[in-house]
Amino acid sequence: MEQTNxxxxxxxxxxTEIVGISYRQLDYWTRTELISPSIEKGEGSGSRRRYSYKDxxxxxxxxxxxxxGIKVEKIRQIFEFLKDQLSQDVTKVNLVIxxxxxxxxxxxxxxxxxxxKGQGVLNILPLATVKEEIDxxxxxxxxxxxxxxxNSQLNTGTGS
Amino acid sequence: MEQTNxxxxxxxxxxTEIVGISYRQLDYWTRTELISPSIEKGEGSGSRRRYSYKDxxxxxxxxxxxxxGIKVEKIRQIFEFLKDQLSQDVTKVNLVIxxxxxxxxxxxxxxxxxxxKGQGVLNILPLATVKEEIDxxxxxxxxxxxxxxxNSQLNTGTGS
DNA sequence: CTTAGTACTTACAACGACGTAATTTCTGCA
DNA sequence: TGCAGAAATTACGTCGTTGTAAGTACTAAG
Numbered sequence: 001m002e003q004t005n006x007x008x009x010x011x012x013x014x015x016t017e018i019v020g021i022s023y024r025q026l027d028y029w030t031r032t033e034l035i036s037p038s039i040e041k042g043e044g045s046g047s048r049r050r051y052s053y054k055d056x057x058x059x060x061x062x063x064x065x066x067x068x069g070i071k072v073e074k075i076r077q078i079f080e081f082l083k084d085q086l087s088q089d090v091t092k093v094n095l096v097i098x099x100x101x102x103x104x105x106x107x108x109x110x111x112x113x114x115x116x117k118g119q120g121v122l123n124i125l126p127l128a129t130v131k132e133e134i135d136x137x138x139x140x141x142x143x144x145x146x147x148x149x150x151n152s153q154l155n156t157g158t159g160s
Numbered sequence: 161m162e163q164t165n166x167x168x169x170x171x172x173x174x175x176t177e178i179v180g181i182s183y184r185q186l187d188y189w190t191r192t193e194l195i196s197p198s199i200e201k202g203e204g205s206g207s208r209r210r211y212s213y214k215d216x217x218x219x220x221x222x223x224x225x226x227x228x229g230i231k232v233e234k235i236r237q238i239f240e241f242l243k244d245q246l247s248q249d250v251t252k253v254n255l256v257i258x259x260x261x262x263x264x265x266x267x268x269x270x271x272x273x274x275x276x277k278g279q280g281v282l283n284i285l286p287l288a289t290v291k292e293e294i295d296x297x298x299x300x301x302x303x304x305x306x307x308x309x310x311n312s313q314l315n316t317g318t319g320s
Numbered sequence: 321c322t323t324a325g326t327a328c329t330t331a332c333a334a335c336g337a338c339g340t341a342a343t344t345t346c347t348g349c350a
Numbered sequence: 351t352g353c354a355g356a357a358a359t360t361a362c363g364t365c366g367t368t369g370t371a372a373g374t375a376c377t378a379a380g
Contacts, residue, residue, distance in 0.1 A: 013357065024338055027358075032337095047346070047358065068281025069234025069257075072337070077229070099228075112272060115284065121228025122284040129279065173327065184368055187328080192367095207328065208376075232367070 009039040009050040018137045019059045026059070034076055035059060053134075058086055060130050061095065070123065078102045090127040097123035169199040169210040178297045179219045186219070194236055195219060213294075218246055220290050221255065230283065238262045250287035257283035 012030075016023050029035050030049065035058055039050035051059075058079075065075050074097075081102040082095075096105045099120045104127075105111055115122065172190075176183050189195055190209065195218055199210035211219075218239070225235050234257075241262040242255075256265045259280045264287075265271055275282065 011357075022339080023357090024340085028336095028338065031359090042358070044345075044359085048356095049358075064281055068259075068283065069231050069237075070281065071229050071231050074229025097229075111275060115271060119289065120285075121224055121230065123228065124275065124282040124284070125280075171327075182368080183328095184370090188366095188368065191329095202328075209328075 008053055010052075010056065012037075012049050012051070014141075015051050015056065015059065017141050018056060018134065019063055020137070021059065021063055029059075029062070029072075034062070034072070034079065054086065056134050056138075057090065057130060060134050061086070061125065061127070064125055064130065065123075068123070068125070086127075090131055093127045095123075095125040095127055097125075168213055170212075170216065172197075172209050172211070175211050175216065175219065178216060178294065179223055180297070181219065181223055189219075189222070189232075194222070194232070194239065214246065216294050216298075217250065217290060220294050221246070221285065221287070224285055224290065225283075228283070228285070246287075250291055253287045255283075255285040255287055257285075 010018065012023065012026055015021075016026055019026075030037065035055060037049040038052040038055050040048065042049035062075055062079075065078070066072070077100065078095075078097055085104060092106060094105050094111060096103050096111070096114060098114065105114065111124070170178065172183065172186055175181075176186055179186075190197065195215060197209040198212040198215050200208065202209035222235055222239075225238070226232070237260065238255075238257055245264060252266060254265050254271060256263050256271070256274060258274065265274065271284070
């Protein structure tokens with residue numbers, strides 16, 4: 001029985017480990033609404049934020065863009081265009097950022113087409129790798145299995 | 161007689177107009193050695209910096225990268241690899257930034273090749289357009305022709 | 321030589337994007 | 351119910367990248 005990652009939820013701490021960012025970054029991005037915890041917003045000190053699998057993908061895209069030297073300010077623009085576009089069927093799709101426009105493009109002809117007319121700077125990020133990165137990170141970080149608590153969201157597929 | 165732009169020199173002020181950046185940016189980039197005025201460094205208050213045509217190309221590349229949302233920090237890395245690579249025969253060459261490596265690639269097959277193996281973020285900047293932008297800006301900004309002073313570097317070749 | 325411009329330099333401020341550390345509150349468990 | 355630990359919040363500081371404004375030196379004209 002393969003449990004899809006889609007229904008999982010993750011704490012802030014866990015997210016930082018999976019995605020590979022600092023807690024401060026996650027907190028800052030959350031509080032400035034670059035991303036938001038889809039499962040639970042968590043308001044008030046001591047509350048708990050819960051992020052979805054889709055949030056993880058989004059965050060990893062952000063991380064890769066940051067590592068690629070893209071300004072956070074620019075990333076905010078990008079995600080205004082990307083609203084909800086980023087579902088789980090991201091395999092073999094490239095994120096192409098041209099000027100102030102952002103599109104999802106299937107690798108191949110379309111991409112070359114865009115390159116021909118290339119004005120300004122073109123940023124390209126393959127999303128297939130993003131999904132792989134997250135998925136393998138989730139598996140690798142599955143640590144010492146906690147004593148099974150009934151409402152643990154990290155259900156590994158033990159039935160019921 | 162076509163006067164090549166190559167031998168010209170430009171003041172800081174002029175550079176900002178041609179390239180399309182603020183004086184503060186030019187100054188900051190100069191003083192932090194992102195670029196340096198090839199013709200004359202200009203040391204001490206009141207001295208004069210003189211930039212070359214090649215400097216203009218370099219600065220325009222920087223501007224385009226900035227407009228593309230690339231962090232200045234990243235741009236510094238890029239130019240460490242690009243040292244002197246940026247000559248005047250930049251037509252039909254693309255600047256490709258992949259991770260921490262930067263290369264000049266002729267449009268076409270090589271580019272697609274790189275895209276296939278695409279890891280992380282790929283930044284692409286066509287240099288042909290950069291040269292065009294600078295050249296046309298130089299022409300357009302040729303203002304009220306100064307009374308011909310013998311050492312004016314801005315020889316228009318009109319001949320009275 | 322003096323004066324007026326222009327251009328370069330310096331000083332100060334501001335903002336974004338975090339890091340560090342202390343504080344608060346929630347949760348699981350005894 | 352009370353306690354320990356984990357995670358979120360708040361406070362404060364810093365660094366890089368500029369903007370604004372004031373100071374300073376060079377250059378040409380008289």
